[in-house]
Amino acid sequence: MVLNIEKLTGGYSKTAVIHDISFNIKAGEIVGLIGLNGAGKSTTIKHILGLLNPQAGRIEVNGIEIGEDTEEYRRALAYIPESPILYEELTLNEHIDMTIMAYGLEEGMAWERAEQLLKVFRLDEKGEMFPTHFSKGMKQKVMLICAFIVEPDLYIIDEPFLGLDPLGIESLIELMVSERTEGRSILMSTHILSTAERYCDRYVILDDGRLLVSGTIDELRDGLGMPGASLDELYLSLTGGAGSNESTPS
Structure with missing residues (x-):
């Protein structure tokens, strides 16, 4: 269980x-x-x-x-809140790095997954941007990317x-179904x-x-x-x- x-x-x-x-x-x-x-x-x-x-x-x-x-x-656990919680002083890529460090993930594999997710959510060219330039939807996608690179139970x-x-909704649903298939x-x-x-x-x-x-x-x-x-x-x-x-x- x-x-x-x-x-x-x-x-x-x-x-x-x-x-x-x-x-x-x-x-x-x-x-x-x-x-x-x-x-x-x-x-x-x-x-x-x-x-x-x-x-x-x-x-x-x-x-x-x-x-x-x-x-x-x-x-x-990985938690994705309704209202995105990001650090204004960190870029998108730095949020990913912080997640990798917080969960003790293997950096190479985590970044491979992150790059795939960035493409899925069409943020692959936004890595050096700060959250102040993001819409709410983009901020939500950052939260999703950080959670899904963790691959928690x-x-x-x-x-x-x-x-x-x-x-974005379609991409999220596909990810959720894929994670379920993997036993998560x-x-x-x-x-x-x-x-x-x-x-x-x-x-x-x-x-x-x-x-x-x-x-x-x-x-x-x-x-x-x-x-x-x-x-x-x-x-x-x-x-x-x-x-x-x-x-x-x-």
């Missing part, structure tokens, strides 16, 4: 935001984390990343809790399609349910800080008695008809 979460309760203070959440991700799976603003998606992600301490429950990556071996735990991607142009796993928080339905193997649906349901699309259909329903229709049924097309994650 790449990621295992058992009875996770936590938040930003003594008041819990998420309650008793349990789910897992196996090797070679893309799992969609679905929910409205305030559902608990971002809080769950921050707990997985080790940015928040659980009030109860446990989180394991490759069978290791972060307190057991922090370096090994974090080395198995688990990618955590928060709203991956926001800010990307159609070609992805936890993807998204509001674009039609895309999630096409590419995710399973879904974890949160509402008001609690797990509503998790499973494959067929398991969700069977559980709700809605054969042939789309993920949008299942989600609307589960949440009592609340809108599912908001653009900002929780």
Whole structure:
């Protein structure tokens, strides 16, 4: 099991935001984390990343809790936030170099992969540019490149399609599917349910800080008695008809 979460309760203070959440991700799976603003998606992600301490429950990556071996735990993860976080004083190439050093990657192989990714995202001639000259979409692509050169066991991607142009979205989806084929796993928080339905193997649906349901699309259909329903229709049924097309994650 790449990621295992058992009875996770936590938040930003003594008041819990998420309650008793349990789910897992196996090797070679893309799992969609679905929910409205305030559902608990971002809080769950921050707990997985080790940015928040659980009030109860446990989180394991490759069978290791972060307190057991922090370096090994974090080395198995790559995180791509919704809003790109770059250093204005570093060029694109220097961001790649920093990632290689931070993860202790073999430089030659990492740069080979980086050069391929730079071409995929059409940034191969932007290596000496600084982030101040980048659009939001270009900044997002830099984050994607830095994450995908790592080739971790688990990618955590928060709203991956926001800010990307159609070609960028297509390239990202192809990369995600390729990584799944290589046995790597992805936890993807998204509001674009039609895309999630096409590419995710399973879904974890949160509402008001609690797990509503998790499973494959067929398991969700069977559980709700809605054969042939789309993920949008299942989600609307589960949440009592609340809108599912908001653009900002929780």
